[in-house]
Amino acid sequence: MTREPLSWTIEFFTTVRGTSPVLEYLDGLQAGERAKVHYHLRLLHEFGINLREPYASPLEGHRPLWELRPGPIRLFYFTHKGRRFIILHAFRKKRQETPRRHIETAERRMAEFLEGEK
Numbered sequence: 001m002t003r004e005p006l007s008w009t010i011e012f013f014t015t016v017r018g019t020s021p022v023l024e025y026l027d028g029l030q031a032g033e034r035a036k037v038h039y040h041l042r043l044l045h046e047f048g049i050n051l052r053e054p055y056a057s058p059l060e061g062h063r064p065l066w067e068l069r070p071g072p073i074r075l076f077y078f079t080h081k082g083r084r085f086i087i088l089h090a091f092r093k094k095r096q097e098t099p100r101r102h103i104e105t106a107e108r109r110m111a112e113f114l115e116g117e118k
Contacts, residue, residue, distance in 0.1 A: 008048040009084045010041055013109045016116075022075070025090045033073060037090075040070040044077075044085060062103055065110070074098070076106035086113055 012020045026037055044051050059065040059076065065088075068075040076089045089106040 006048075006083060008045055009082070010045055011084055011086050013086060013088045013113055016112075022087050022090045029073070033071065036070040037068075037073055037075070040068050040075075044068060048083065048085075049079060059098075059103065062107070065103070065106055067098075074102070076102070078110055086110070088113070 012022045014020050026034060029037065040055055043055055054069060056066055056068050059067050064078045065076050066078065068077060068087075072092050072094070074091055074093045075087050077085050077087045080086050088109040089102060091102050
């Protein structure tokens with residue numbers, strides 16, 4: 001008897017006002033880019049923490065943050081209890097180095113999310 005692997009849940013950061021900046025950003029993408037993001041999210045859902053490059057990689061120097069990499073779009077996320085991924089921030093990467101403000105946004109949202117869990 002084969003056993004189905006347990007899938008992961010993907011959640012999007014939501015502000016205290018109930019909006020999701022990540023979903024708002026993704027809704028503004030062209031259809032082809034949205035499809036690519038959706039494909040990468042399905043891979044993350046299916047493979048979980050085993051998903052690696054070129055699809056996902058840890059954000060060096062900023063653990064526990066990871067980045068999902070659908071083309072030039074980047075989604076920062078972290079793993080959370082209960083086999084959950086929390087998607088914190090999304091943006092279009094234009095340079096080799098990730099601008100610090102995007103990392104700071106993800107870190108701030110992670111802290112806000114974790115504070116709300118208490």
